[in-house]
Structures are given as structure tokens and as C-alpha cells.
Amino acid sequence: MKKGAYVVALKTDGIDTGWKTFAMCTPLTAPLFFAEQERSSVGKLRVAEARRICMDCPVRKECRAFAVDAGIDDGVWGGMDPGQRRQWVRTGKPDF
Numbered sequence: 001m002k003k004g005a006y007v008v009a010l011k012t013d014g015i016d017t018g019w020k021t022f023a024m025c026t027p028l029t030a031p032l033f034f035a036e037q038e039r040s041s042v043g044k045l046r047v048a049e050a051r052r053i054c055m056d057c058p059v060r061k062e063c064r065a066f067a068v069d070a071g072i073d074d075g076v077w078g079g080m081d082p083g084q085r086r087q088w089v090r091t092g093k094p095d096f
């Protein structure tokens with residue numbers, strides 16, 4: 001499957017999403033990115049794997065900024081779960 005198809009399918013009216021062409025996530029890995037609702041240890045492992053994929057993604061910063069700007073409050077985006085993204089915003093969006 002085409003890389004980045006997971007984020008390509010998003011509704012992104014008015015927001016620059018040219019970065020999504022370079023996304024490391026795919027439709028096959030998408031379930032990993034929304035496993036935070038799972039209370040089991042398997043769910044935690046899935047989220048950890050999603051975050052690991054993000055760490056190798058060349059558009060991690062753009063993806064994280066997109067999720068915040070679009071108000072997305074679920075899933076792993078740019079290597080962060082929703083709580084981590086809220087923390088990132090509260091602390092002034094530090095660059096790392």
C-alpha cells in the first residue's frame with residue numbers, strides 16, 4: 001500500500017498537508033496509532049510501537065503540529081499521544 005495513505009485520507013480543508021506524502025505510517029499500521037483506548041498491556045505495546053514508527057518518520061514535526069492545529073484529540077500523531085500533545089502545547093511547543 002502507498003505510504004502515507006493513513007494520513008492522506010484525513011479531511012484537511014485549509015491546512016497545509018503536503019508533508020503527508022512522506023509519512024511512515026500506512027493503513028496497515030493505523031490500528032497501532034489508535035490503541036490508546038485499549039486498557040490492556042497489548043494496547044500499551046501497540047501505542048509504543050506507533051511511537052517508535054513516528055520516531056523514524058521524516059515529517060514528525062509537521063504531523064504533530066497538524067494534529068494540534070486540527071484539534072485532533074485521539075491517536076498518536078508526531079510521536080505523541082493526546083495527553084503528550086496537550087502537554088506540548090501547555091509548555092509552549094518546545095522544539096525536540
Ligand code: SF4
Pocket residue numbers: 007022023024025033053054055057058059060061063064076077078079
Ligand atoms: S509522525 Fe507518525 S503519525 Fe505522523 S505521519 Fe509520521 S508515522 Fe504517521
